[in-house]
Amino acid sequence: MAKLNINVRSFSYKKGIPTDPTGNGGGFVFDCRGILNPGRKEEFKTQTGRDEAVIKYLETETKIALFLEGVFQVIDISIEDYIQRGFENLEINFGCTGGQHRSVYSADTTAKYIENKFPEVQVTVQHVVQEEKNWINEAY
Template sequence: MSLKIEIHSFSYKKGGIPKDTSGNGGGFAFDCRGILNPGRQPEYKELCGDDLGVQNFLETQTEMPQFFENVKNLTSITIQNYLDRDFDHLQVNFGCTGGQHRSVYSAIKFAEFVKEKFPAAEVSLWHDEQLHLN
């Protein structure tokens, strides 16, 4: 059995924190609303967290790098523990106001991080407000 890590980006305004359907409950929900919103800039308003311009903005004009480093440090403890104890599920959620910029960016980058650092884990990525990205 392998650890399945389900990663969601979501909107606090539209749907709220995704329900954990595994039956385990728990997991992580990170609030990205404390990071400057690229959607407030006209050139990024129609874009999404998977667009390079938005990613560059978040990485160079906000505290996202520090926020994300803390997320990685905190979740790594649990992921390694779950792998060692043969747990089968962990849900990690990233929310922002509209589920378009900050949360999508965070979910994508977190999935990349987990795949690299914990190759034994299975990763699924869901953008609850951006269905075209799934």
């Protein structure tokens, strides 16, 4: 039986939802814009969801943990089913305004969660906007 490949991405809604390169379509798109945006605070404008100060802000000043708890409940159902049925691909996308803070944190946290809970799957993480910018952010 083929191994399930799970692609987890962060992106900016300004640039559009990423397409599924496998051609299967479907998967998940989660909108992080309902979470308070660290990018609105001057000290976080050039940082990302991987920076310790942004992580601390998200985890203490927003409802990101509750948001991701719901995400995990939803994706677990499909991951378990996909493994059992021998599916090969699943797309999980997180979008926010700039693809820099909330979506990056959510994608990284979700990828770690999947790797821990489902060690038999292959997880690939892509940060569409950040990789295009080589992780160099300017204040906006």
